[in-house]
Amino acid sequence: MWFEILPSFGLIVVFMAVPHASAYVINKAVVGNMYRRSLLTREERMQYLRDRRLTDNPYKVKGLEAIPDA
Template sequence: MWFEILPSMGIVFACMSLPHASLYVLNQLFHGNHFRRSLDTTELAKQYLRDERLTGDAYKLSGLEAIPDA
């Protein structure tokens, strides 16, 4: 019958969701947040925040021309 597949489907589902759930818990324990990164510590995040400060839009490309002259 159709319900005979339910135990094996449950095992497959548990095995596939275990890494995601364990990373969620481990990142909370070691990093203090649920993610692997923080918006104030990585180099990419610093560039993201710099672009947002200079141009008002973090997704708009900006280079040296976006920095105002003194």
């Protein structure tokens, strides 16, 4: 019957979801943030470098108080 594929389908879905779920846990442990920044475009890389220069940690967002007065 058609319902005999449900256990196999469930296993495939779980095995496909494990890498995505573990990425959040690993990023939280290593980086301190649940989400990894994408550095695919030049604009995103420049924002990453700007945040690292201003706050010494590009993953912890700070407000205007982090920008020094010129």
